[in-house]
Amino acid sequence: MSNRIDVKKTYKLFINGVFPRTESGRTYEVKSAKGSFIANPCLASRKDLKDAVVAARAAHHGWNKATAYNKGQILYRLAEMLEGRRAQFVDEIIAVTGATKAKAEKEVSESVDRLVWYAGWSDKISSLSGALNPVAGPYYNFTIPESMGVVAAIAPETPSLLGLIDVIAPIIVSGNTLVVLASSKAPLSAMSFAEVIATSDVPAGVINILTGMKDEIAPWMASHMDIDGFDITGLATKKHAEIRASGAENLKRIFAFKSHDPARILAFMEAKTVWHPIGL
Amino acid sequence: MSFYGLVDGTDTSLKNYLGSLSGVDQVGADARAAMLATRSIKTTSKRWAIDMAISMVDLTTLEGADTVGKVQALCTKAVRPDPTDLTVPSVGAVCVYNDMVATARKHLDLVGGQHVGVAAVSTAFPSGRASMPVKLRDTRDALDAGASEIDMVIDRGAFLSGHYIDVFNEIVAIKELCGTRAHLKVIFETGELVTYDNVRKASFLAMAAGADFIKTSTGKIAPAATAPVVLVMLEAVRDFYSMTQQRIGVKPAGGIRNTKDAIKQLVLVNETAGPEWLTPSLFRIGASALLNDLLMQRMKMDTGYYASPAYVTID
Known part of the structure; x- marks a missing residue:
């Protein structure tokens, strides 16, 4: 019998490489599958979103300039760090979802593997989807995909860890x-994953994680003029039309996905075409 | 010169005058500034504050890499900060290095900005390390080129060594040169003055010597315009007003980058010096990046959407 007092974790947000509380001061309750209390994560407000977008915008230039090799290494580093802490993630998944140990182990393993899979795409995506176009003139004409800028995302409710990674990895690898809103019912793995990010050489502001309610945050993500793309995979299908309409005002590119696929990477890239004169 | 009857221009009288000042309660000043920073300004008040802050901005570019083109672009922006919205007021002034004053004045007049002043940083800005003839010549240059405001730096070395009379005489000489042609703003570089007592002392010294404005910093050194420093300076102008019936302006500069910071400054002004100081002729904010944030906040209030920096100019 131990006399130690429980040391419980305070689940905060992850913005610009640090862990602030929500500016609103609000929290909500996360309960286990059986209904018992687990934690009080932050209930993020639109102003937390605004701060996160400012951080993401400031981080874009540097991250976009990093070499594909370097970005791949950093994604692989995320996989290494996650692997080293798998026990904690397994426990959190079991506590929140009531999944069996085997099922939770499988989700964490798949998450690690998925990070490695997307890390591999880093230095291949532009060669595979770029092109040398035939043109009727003395020019080389290249088309190369480039990152879009700041992308927002709503992670799916389940699986809370694998779903989050399927949203994060393809967006940042390019x-x-x-700025991603984690699963509302099971945000613990997301905030623990933020600790993995913080120790993996991902520059501050590249990945920002909020916890809170989709219905509150998603419309602000859609209407924000400084968000270029929006992954609504985690949003209920009946909400899609409304969000797409609101995002159309600022020409935001909005997509939802069903599985992991290199198309997820390309969705948030833009094609740049370069004309280079021959003989100069 | 009468110096408001506070000093007679001698070392002794200046030392007596500065010695009569009470010290600043550092803990109290920090706490008061922190408390005022928690005020929440929303909706119509916020809208009013944003426009007030825009009209108080001294839009600044003080880079070694400044070009004629950049200064011209800055002047155009100063007159009409948001070309798509004519209800946005012009800024208070543009603030440039001496050699850009003529360019700025000419371009402001060209784009309908006769009401926007040109502030020149002179007296060997930002260090202030030059001989007096050079500083005077520097200032005369700016005045001849059309500067309507002179931002001079004090000799911090002399001030910190206790040679107050040298600092005093410098300000008096520059003020004499400005005469009625230009307003004189005196920059303390509070980041180098170390204590709030020194900030208070420098404020009273500069005001007695004839400053029209007292200004925190050059913007080249951090910390710059922190809230407690501005509070101490606002208290100084308030007390100076009760002694002399003369209102001296305050200009925080450096480190005020977003709307929230700017509104905090306005709260400080209103609660310390009083609402009479809430005018561009008595309060200015030296800044460059701030204006874009004010414009973006204004767009957010108009459209209901968070704005993007892609819709405002880069500089």
């Missing part, structure tokens, strides 16, 4: 920076 050089975008990201």
